[in-house]
Amino acid sequence: MNSTAPVIDMPTKDLNAWFNQRFDEKMAEREAAHTPSMTIIATKGTLDMAYPPFILASTAAALGWDVSIFFTFYGLSLLKKQLDLKVSPLGNPAMPMKLPEGPSWIRGKELPIPTSIMALVPGFENMATSMMQKTMDKKGIARIEELRELCAEAEVKLVACQMTVDLFDHDQDDFIPEIHEWVGAASFLPRALKADVNLFV
């Protein structure tokens, strides 16, 4: 034993109690200083699936979290300057088909046609989209443009997938200038590794 080291003359029981207390204090200090972080991978480009990433990101930013969203494949279309998002009844049997207007007994009723049949009618996607948009406006649900703006304002990092642009021959000029960076999976994963919450949408 090194003769200059301080001699701890304490029964093991007291030493353990002291250590436990100090450890708890240090952990609490660390937790208080920690800024929570979240990374989201957005892969869908429909009107309905555009909501989860933007709602969660803007809310987390309001709670003081550090947030990044990685937009890949069809999710990349959520970053276009001109949004043209649609919702499809095809393969979506849980989608409620209700009229946005009329007396409440009509609004509350589902149309008695399966969504798989509706989806085959030409132009039905546009009609379903405008019905959903009307319902959302009436219920005070934010437009995607607004949520996206709020995210950018709150410094949510909007990260675009470079490979998707090349794959679908997109033009970078068609996308909003608020995009934080254009990168690939290898750049995004290290950020996800350090995040407290990782979501795939």
Place this chain on the structure above:
Amino acid sequence: MTETAHTLDARGLNCPLPILRAKKAIAALASGEILEVIATDPGSVKDLDSFCSQTGHEMVSSEEADDGFVFLIRKA
């Protein structure tokens, strides 16, 4: 003494807009000042509670009134 420095009318807005607007309004206040929020979204009762506990602001009161839910939040 609870004197309101600013009132935010979030009536008719749905999740997450009341929270986002509250966050913006509270940023403009000085520490200790009180923000009054009026909302009609029933989800905002629990969400604003959670917003306060995450951000350190104090929920002074949370009540249901005739024209919606009324919250008083003191900035940390």
